[in-house]
Amino acid sequence: MFRRTFWFTTGVAAGVWATTKVNRKLKQLTPESLAATAANKALETGQRLKDRAVGFALDVRDNMAVREAELEEALGIHEDPELPAPRRFAAIENVENSTNRTTPKYIEAPMYSYNRNEDH
Numbered sequence: 690m691f692r693r694t695f696w697f698t699t700g701v702a703a704g705v706w707a708t709t710k711v712n713r714k715l716k717q718l719t720p721e722s723l724a725a726t727a728a729n730k731a732l733e734t735g736q737r738l739k740d741r742a743v744g745f746a747l748d749v750r751d752n753m754a755v756r757e758a759e760l761e762e763a764l765g766i767h768e769d770p771e772l773p774a775p776r777r778f779a780a781i782e783n784v785e786n787s788t789n790r791t792t793p794k795y796i797e798a799p800m801y802s803y804n805r806n807e808d809h
Contacts, residue, residue: 716722
């Protein structure tokens with residue numbers, strides 16, 4: 690009697706275990722679950738690639754700074770160069786110093802005409 694009870698409960702437990710495993714696998718194979726899994730994997734892969742690219746860019750920047758320092762030392766450049774004077778010219782005379790404030794006076798005349806029809 691005890692043998693039969695033991696084997697019966699063992700069979701019931703194996704059936705429940707197998708049914709649970711099959712139901713879990715079926716839920717994993719639904720289209721929604723497969724899409725969610727694929728999306729999660731894509732996000733993880735993208736994050737890994739981004740981290741590697743950022744690390745590479747930081748390494749390049751650090752090595753570039755080291756190499757620039759080596760070149761500056763080799764060339765004897767130790768101070769920051771002064772920037773050249775601005776190359777912009779005032780297009781209109783300063784209105785505050787002018788006696789006639791209604792019409793501004795242009796400083797330079799244009800070098801060439803903007804009329805495209807004069808060549809024809």
